[in-house]
Amino acid sequence: MPISAFDHYTIRAANVDVSARFYSEIMGFRTQVLDGFEFPFRLMFLGDQAIVHLMGAGEALDTFLRRGAPCYDTGPERITGNMEHVAFNATGLASFITRLSDSGIPFSERSLPDYGVAQLMFDDPDGVEIEVNFPIAEKL
Numbered sequence: 001m002p003i004s005a006f007d008h009y010t011i012r013a014a015n016v017d018v019s020a021r022f023y024s025e026i027m028g029f030r031t032q033v034l035d036g037f038e039f040p041f042r043l044m045f046l047g048d049q050a051i052v053h054l055m056g057a058g059e060a061l062d063t064f065l066r067r068g069a070p071c072y073d074t075g076p077e078r079i080t081g082n083m084e085h086v087a088f089n090a091t092g093l094a095s096f097i098t099r100l101s102d103s104g105i106p107f108s109e110r111s112l113p114d115y116g117v118a119q120l121m122f123d124d125p126d127g128v129e130i131e132v133n134f135p136i137a138e139k140l
Contacts, residue, residue, distance in 0.1 A: 008050055009086055011126050012057040016040035019054045019125045026103060027088075027130075039064065046088075085121070085129035093118055093138040111139055 013019040020042045023029045029044040029052065040056035055061050090096065100107050100122060107122035118139035120132045 008053055009083075010053040010055060011124070011128060012061060013040075013054045013126050014057055015125065016042055016054050016056045020044065022125050023052055023054070026099060026105065037064070083128065085131050087131040087133060089133050091134060091138065093120075093134040096120060096132065096134070111136060 011019065017040070020031050023044040024031050027044075027046075029046055032043040032045065032050070034041040034043060038060035039058060040054075042054040043050040044052035044054060097107075097109075097120065100120070105122050107120050110119045110121070111117075112119065113136055116136045117133040118136050120134070121129060123129055
């Protein structure tokens with residue numbers, strides 16, 4: 001059975017409310033609070049897809065997931081792996097740069113004309129690098 005679609009990525013958030021505000025105000029995602037868990041939990045929607053799951057880091061989450069993570073403790077048995085970055089496609093490069101600048105979020109820019117994209121790279125509140133790709137024509 002082939003893979004048919006990307007579903008979501010999950011972040012062990014140091015502060016779920018700060019991270020949810022970032023994904024809402026900067027990325028434009030809609031927030032849904034999930035109750036009924038022993039830890040804070042937010043779903044961040046891109047359209048109808050809950051693309052980012054924000055789970056509050058701590059012992060309750062470790063128990064729920066049956067493992068820890070480097071952000072909460074150390075030791076090789078707690079490592080869940082390394083993610084370099086997550087990428088999105090968008091339009092509206094100039095307004096996105098303004099949004100990042102107005103929010104005080106440091107970012108870098110890179111143009112890849114051979115691939116037709118202008119990229120912005122920045123980190124979310126938990127240190128996950130986000131890449132947003134825009135049509136190169138918006139850079140010109």
